[in-house]
Amino acid sequence: MELLKRRILECGRCFDGGILKVDSFINHQMDPDLMSNIGKEFAERYKDAGVNKIVTIEASGIAPAIMAGAIMHLPVVFVKKKQPKTMENMLTTTVHSFTKDRDYTVCISGDYLTADDRILIIDDFLAYGNAAFGILDLANKAGATVVGFGFIIEKSFQNGGTKLRDLGYRVESLAEIASLDNCTIVLK
Numbered sequence: 228m229e230l231l232k233r234r235i236l237e238c239g240r241c242f243d244g245g246i247l248k249v250d251s252f253i254n255h256q257m258d259p260d261l262m263s264n265i266g267k268e269f270a271e272r273y274k275d276a277g278v279n280k281i282v283t284i285e286a287s288g289i290a291p292a293i294m295a296g297a298i299m300h301l302p303v304v305f306v307k308k309k310q311p312k313t314m315e316n317m318l319t320t321t322v323h324s325f326t327k328d329r330d331y332t333v334c335i336s337g338d339y340l341t342a343d344d345r346i347l348i349i350d351d352f353l354a355y356g357n358a359a360f361g362i363l364d365l366a367n368k369a370g371a372t373v374v375g376f377g378f379i380i381e382k383s384f385q386n387g388g389t390k391l392r393d394l395g396y397r398v399e400s401l402a403e404i405a406s407l408d409n410c411t412i413v414l415k
């Protein structure tokens with residue numbers, strides 16, 4: 228997605244440890260026009276895939292997921308990082324956070340993720356795939372079918388994309404970063 232790639236090169240910033248900061252337009256301050264185009268792109272790529280629900284994880288996955296859901300007219304459910312006392316039929320799994328370097332128990336209600344669902348999983352970044360594998364585990368526990376994944380940015384030099392594709396999953400990433408070495412953003 229050219230618009231997104233240009234914006235990453237113009238406004239993205241590198242941090243040590245292979246972290247790309249895009250908080251001026253994606254995950255702190257957000258650009259709704261860009262996010263709307265991101266939603267359209269996911270909707271276009273998955274329009275014939277028979278998806279009936281979009282699943283994401285809070286917080287930064289919610290904006291692209293809701294944009295895609297609005298265009299596809301599909302419900303969006305987000306995995307929560309804190310377990311609400313009132314959640315019924317709770318499914319849980321553990322996810323390691325790449326940016327915060329800690330483990331979270333995350334949850335989703337089995338009322339909103341069921342064996343009848345064919346889901347598209349959307350998130351802002353794909354790095355090592357920990358968040359993606361956490362959502363996959365929840366989908367497996369619910370008996371849901373995973374149709375594919377959509378990421379705004381995939382860091383191809385970390386191995387989440389390889390692991391998911393090797394397992395046969397469809398992975399659509401709107402921008403792929405080949406390297407952040409020497410604090411230079413190199414797109415694939």
Ligand code: 5GP
Nearest residue numbers: 245246247325352353354355356357358387
């Ligand atoms: P993974 O679980 O694939 O290792 O990492 C993906 C999650 O970590 C995403 O949900 C995202 O929030 C966060 N993340 C991973 N890499 C980056 C990065 O380079 N920059 C930012 N801002 N977040 C990242």
